[in-house]
Amino acid sequence: xxxxxxxxxxxxxxxxxxxxxxxxxxxxxxxxxxxxxxxxxxxxxxxxxxxxxxxxxxxxxxxxxxxxxxxxxxxxxxxxxxxxxxxxxxxxxxxxxxxxxxxxxxxxxxxxxxxxxxxxxxxxxxxxxxxxxxxxxxxxxxxxxxxxxxxxxxxxxxxxxxxxxxxxxxxxxxxxxxxxxxxxxxxxxxxxxxxxxxxxxxxxxxxxxxxxxxxxxxxxxxxxxxxxxxxxxxxxxxxxxxxxxxxxxxxxxxxxxxxxxxxxxxxxxxxxxxxxxxxxxxxxxxxxxxxxxxxxxxxxxxxxxxxxxxxxxxxxxxxxxxxxxxxxxxxxxxxxxxxxxxxxxxxxxxxxxxxxxxxxxxxxxxxxxxxxxxxxxxxxxxxxxxxxxxxxxxxxx
Numbered sequence: 001x002x003x004x005x006x007x008x009x010x011x012x013x014x015x016x017x018x019x020x021x022x023x024x025x026x027x028x029x030x031x032x033x034x035x036x037x038x039x040x041x042x043x044x045x046x047x048x049x050x051x052x053x054x055x056x057x058x059x060x061x062x063x064x065x066x067x068x069x070x071x072x073x074x075x076x077x078x079x080x081x082x083x084x085x086x087x088x089x090x091x092x093x094x095x096x097x098x099x100x101x102x103x104x105x106x107x108x109x110x111x112x113x114x115x116x117x118x119x120x121x122x123x124x125x126x127x128x129x130x131x132x133x134x135x136x137x138x139x140x141x142x143x144x145x146x147x148x149x150x151x152x153x154x155x156x157x158x159x160x161x162x163x164x165x166x167x168x169x170x171x172x173x174x175x176x177x178x179x180x181x182x183x184x185x186x187x188x189x190x191x192x193x194x195x196x197x198x199x200x201x202x203x204x205x206x207x208x209x210x211x212x213x214x215x216x217x218x219x220x221x222x223x224x225x226x227x228x229x230x231x232x233x234x235x236x237x238x239x240x241x242x243x244x245x246x247x248x249x250x251x252x253x254x255x256x257x258x259x260x261x262x263x264x265x266x267x268x269x270x271x272x273x274x275x276x277x278x279x280x281x282x283x284x285x286x287x288x289x290x291x292x293x294x295x296x297x298x299x300x301x302x303x304x305x306x307x308x309x310x311x312x313x314x315x316x317x318x319x320x321x322x323x324x325x326x327x328x329x330x331x332x333x334x335x336x337x338x339x340x341x342x343x344x345x346x347x348x349x350x351x352x353x354x355x356x357x358x359x360x361x362x363x364x365x366x367x368x369x370x371x372x373x374x375x376x377x378x379x380x381x382x383x384x385x386x387x388x389x390x391x392x393x394x395x396x397x
Contacts, residue, residue: 037132054135141174224295285326334395364397366397
């Protein structure tokens with residue numbers, strides 16, 4: 001018998017607008033419930049077909065849509081089509097920039113809920129984040145081997161969000177070779193970056209910040225730059241390329257700072273203009289303010305402060321605090337490049353938080369540039385939640 005999820009009356013509006021999620025409160029009844037992640041038809045309260053999706057009884061997102069076509073079968077051919085379409089959509093961007101790494105599949109925005117695929121040279125790195133993607137992992141892997149027969153496949157499903165889907169954390173080789181500890185990729189016309197696929201943040205690197213790293217260079221000529229939450233020093237490479245006189249990288253991870261040093265040498269940039277500081281960024285900024293040290297440009301790219309909506313208020317306080325201190329140590333006429341990757345933080349709210357931070361710091365500012373995630377991280381129009389990365393370049397008066 002076909003598994004069916006019946007919605008309460010009036011709860012089909014978002015699906016008719018092609019939003020891919022069905023929340024638990026919208027569900028009236030489940031008939032012939034499949035196993036976790038199994039396929040299910042989604043119907044209106046009077047039995048009209050809406051979509052085919054995957055069932056996740058452990059999650060507040062009770063189902064995610066695979067297709068709005070009743071005749072479409074969710075099998076290996078289905079995944080091969082969707083992945084091929086996603087790859088084709090990025091082909092022009094890759095040719096124009098000469099990049100060797102990009103996001104190949106961006107989950108719901110590419111019609112594959114809960115599935116992230118990043119490609120680093122000839123390594124495909126998967127994050128399997130939903131019960132449905134987990135259920136179909138064999139078919140997904142088969143599709144990738146069919147489309148990219150020369151590539152190895154490595155899994156980085158070691159993120160806590162999987163627990164909300166009733167899934168264990170996992171990582172390792174699915175097919176082919178183990179990635180090297182440090183893999184050199186290229187971006188933005190030849191900048192080389194060392195990536196640790198096995199242990200690095202996300203799938204190894206912040207591909208979503210690619211365009212924003214390049215955008216920094218034009219603000220740095222003859223300037224002193226402070227790169228906070230520097231990780232492996234991506235922003236600092238472009239600051240040096242933009243002829244900054246000095247760059248300070250601050251991060252809590254010595255391993256990340258060590259790779260940052262290698263990235264400087266790899267790109268034939270001047271290591272004499274760079275300092276590497278292992279310290280908590282909040283503590284470091286407070287010390288710098290107390291000591292009266294100032295900079296011309298400060299980059300703030302912190303980790304996600306809000307993992308859920310309930311954490312948003314606390315996150316706002318954190319973003320305000322760090323932007324306030326940063327603004328207070330920027331020389332007049334300098335720039336604050338500040339980001340939030342918290343999906344629950346809207347662009348309007350983030351702008352308000354930064355404005356309040358400058359007010360408390362006693363500084364005036366002007367937004368001269370709005371920044372967001374790179375174009376290989378698209379936002380499907382019916383799915384605004386895909387817009388998670390917000391960035392502002394603020395001129396400090």
